[in-house]
Amino acid sequence: MANDLFSIAQSGIMASQAQLGVTSNNIANVNTVGYNRQVAIQGSMGSQNLGGQFYGTGTYVSEVKRIYNEYAARELRIGQTGLSGAETSLTKLNEMDQLFSQIGKAVPKSLNDLFDTLNSLGDQPQDIGIRNAILTTASQLANSLNQMQSSLNGQMSQTHDEMKNVVGRINDISTEIAEINRELMKSAGNDSQLRDRQDALIQELSQYAEVNVIPLDNGGRSIMLGSAFMLVSSDQASTMGVKEGDPFANEIELTFRVGDTAMKLDASKLGGQLGALFDFREQTLLPASQELGQMALGIADAFNQMQAKGFDLNGLVGKPIFTDINDPTMAAGRVGAMANNTGNASLSVNIDNVGALSGGSYELSFTAPSSYQLKDSKTGAITPLTLNGDKLEGGAGFSIKIDAGAMASGDKFEIRPTANAASQLSVTLTDPKGIAAAAPKISGDAANTGSSVKLVSIDDRNAANFPQTGSELVFELDTSVTPPTYEVFDTDGNSLAVGAATGTPPQVSAFGFTFEIEANGGTNERFTFDLSFAPGDNTNAIEMAKLSDAKLMNNGKSTLADVFEQTKQDIGSQTKSALVRATTAEAIYKQAYDRVQSESGVNLDEEAANLMKFQQSYQASARVMSTASTLFDTLFSSLR
Template identity: 30%
Template sequence: MANVLSTGAGALIAFQRALATVSHNVANVATDGYSRQRVELATRNPTDMGYGYVGNGVQVADVRRVADELATARLLDSGGELARLQQLAALASRVDGLLSDPATGLAGVWSNFFDAASGLGAAAASSAAREDLLADARALATRFNQLDGQLDAMDDEVDAGLRSAVAEVNRLSSEIARLNGEIVSNPGHVANDLLDQRDRLIAELAGHTGGRTVAQSDGALNVVTPGGQALVVGNTAARLTAVADPYRPDRLQLALEGNGAQVRLDAATLGGKIGGLLEFRGGVLDPALAELGRLATGLAATFNAQHRAGMDLNGQMGADFFALPAPSAYPHAGNAGDAGLQARVGDLAAVDGRNVLLRFDGSAWSATDPNTGAAVALSGTGTAADPLRVGGVEIVVGGTAAAGDRFLLQPTAGIAGGLGVAIADPNRIAAATPVKAQAELGNLGSGKVAGLRVDDAANPALLANVEIEFIDADRYTVDGAGPFAYTPGQPIAANGWSLTLDGAPAAGDRFGVGPAGAGSSDNGNALLLANLDDAKRLNGGTVSLNGALGGLTTSVGSSARQADQAAQAQQILHDQAQSARDAVAGVNIDEEAANMLRFQQAYQAAAQVIATADGMFQSLIQAVSR
């Protein structure tokens, strides 16, 4: 009778705990990261009655968490990758919108500027046309400044995102380490909810850094980044910190602090949101800043060169039309010498905008790509007479460099932010060809000046008066020098200019070349300025300014589309991983309802066993009391 009561009581307790577990599952059906739990029932040890063993009912052997570690690991990986791609896609799309939107992009103001230059070509002496050109030039320069400023602001956003992520990563790492300690300190009696809590925190951490887990034999989970750096080892968490870039203190990098050492992390060693931020900076933002600066450099250098080849209304040779800052060379924070680098654009066609790392070994300079470490062609010694030449940039070294000193050269990044219009007086716009040519009235031949152009505006004798006299149809002299052979259609050149003749000059024919003078309405240089947007001055003379403008918007748009498509594809993979995990560990309401009914009935049956034992006991009491 006592055995019946004990068996019933044990069963009652077991099924009560089973019902409590089912209730716990149902209550957490909407809890993120919850893994359903299952009561494991086992028979109690039987009693040897001499004639055989008699069973003693049921007991709870364990309450197990239903989980598939492989599915959980797959979900962890896909979650970190999804967070990286979503972060990258969101930021890249903002840059794309900034550069491609008509209200904020360059295309509209760029077109207006060159249309104004064409208008000046049609009316070179018009004050209104000159004012229009200056106004549109200012608008174009302002747009370059605004775009550079917006991109710089996004760079600051990246730094702010890194600071925020660092604080969250450190919090999560500490919590995971604490949970590891609790789990390890209770072997064999770990609360399943602690395991779920740890998995959820690890998933959140992977959303910031990416990575994977490595299980220890004692039940702790170590967390490492995609690059293999340990964030959590047992009950110890490394500390992530934001440190200043050694070349640009205004920018942040990440480092891990642990065991008294600090290890700087490369962008490629991190995933998750942090990886997305760093990949955006290195793969989208920095190239966009560099290409925007290269476009500004190309515009200013090309337009200035042609503007210097013209003459303004005051009778003076043209000066620079645009003002542009020089390329930047940042010293490493650990440099021992006092050297400083002064850079300038030497060969526009060779400028590609890519950063270059310059290193001094004590006797010579070398150049490498800072991202790949590949050698970059470098010539010169760094003196004013023989500057260092790399990627179209010339560099003069001032001061004394020590062995091991390093500098980061950024040929075009940030240049667009300093673009400005160098002239304010409309009369200083050099629309005229600085020299003019005419045939003497008494010439007997049919030769006429067909074209006159300036080939070298820096020639000191450019504006000198020159007389060309033909000895006969095949020979001519220049200010008495010569004679020189003449072939019809062949240019006649002197003092930095050249001209061509139509018709056939006769013996004794003379042509005079001299300065255009003040107040000239000539439009020769204005026509050349108006067509510079199609001049192929970049990429070794193969890409025009218009082509570079289109390439900038196309490359950023392509990066944004690729990131968005990759994020969408990863979302599908992540959903599949989530479904695979939920199929094993997720709570199924229908299944739990069936279990609840089953355990309820078993509980009622166990209660009936106790009631039966009570009846037997009461019968015994009544029999004995008679």
């Protein structure tokens, strides 16, 4: 019986020692990130039959169990993905909000300064100092738009760098998880330290993207990233990467490798930090850049058109102040051809009506033999286009020119009518005398049916019958024919000349000036020309100043300044929404975290109580062994 006591006491000591070891390990790892507390599970040894009675033979530790709740861990991963995505969005939107509030404030200020100097020119149209000030403020406005676009480009580069860093870390994690899976297979998944390391890596991975975990019978885990692709399959790790964007190379895309093939990854299916970075680029950064370009085009077009309507100090038709909105470099940069196109068409985009532009982007697709469709990337609305010669017409304020080559069925292009405008805007007028403060007087008869004329140039003010006040000329146009024809009358109704327009668009050069015709098919369209010039004339300068309040943009709904303010307000609204989402996501994450900690976390009060319990158990078992030793000694003494 003493031997039995020895065995029982020894088993109790060993079990208590194991319990103390597990408890001590829990206490030591109370601050270890990703550690799941452990418990030693004790069992009773088999009974022994002595004299018809069954006596216990002690205890043993059956297993050291890792306390882990898969459902709670899954909820924590989901909460982590949501929180990381929301926090990333908030951080990036805060940066944009500050950018528009600090650096961006120079844009509306420069525009207001330009209108202020134009008001001053209205008072003193001959003042060279004021004219110099107009060119200076115009340059400041162009520079502020250039700088703002440069800052947005910087945001783009920074966002791409963050994407690349995240992709690099995901690849490191996938490799390590695959190695852990390999080791866990050797122990059938019983190594708690490896399991903790595996869970910690999966939890970190859930910051970067949505994670779906697939337990394996061999103790490992396969990891699917979002609903996109298998990142880790058993002990094999896939590789993510980045490549140049299609169709715009500077807008990188995600890839994942299947064998030797790199496949494009749909970032919208990822979630987390990586998904938030792509959403920020697509939903905020690119639209803001294109809306800034919309404003730049509006400024250039409005002032250049006003210049073309007036006379400079030399009595000539005003030349553009800003870059031509259809500069060939700008026009070509508004189109991106998809890499898998089989045709060889080279396209450019011509802006026909700045006021009709939306600041959005479109997908142009071609289906043989003659179907051209334009899809709005934001609304999904599809517009059929008409091919007129080499020009596709029907876009909202723009047309698409096929410069060379031909499209093949299935070819697609991305169209961004306002792309790069803010970075390429510059002041092209250098002579302050070239500001067209004066204005000609060209009027159409009330009976006209819609045709219009536009003064192109003053060729010779000394030409015979050059139209001036008191000796105006009336041009009667027949725009129902191609090319339009005309007859000219003096103030007494005498016919002075007849002829036909030339060129495309049709122009008439006569009596020392040239004008352009926008034909509307009417006959007897009459226009009276008075091209008198006086250096003190401020008519056109006043009209230029009025542009500050003119609703020229977004189909007559916005002023030039409104375009910028609306973008700024939209970003502010997005930032506030992101703050609400981040606060909500944090609450959801904390709830999931607290649940995991309540089950798997180390509670020092509980462990301290266990420490005392197992210490007492150890001491009691040692006391039993001591008692057994005493009994054994007494038995031997009685036999001497």
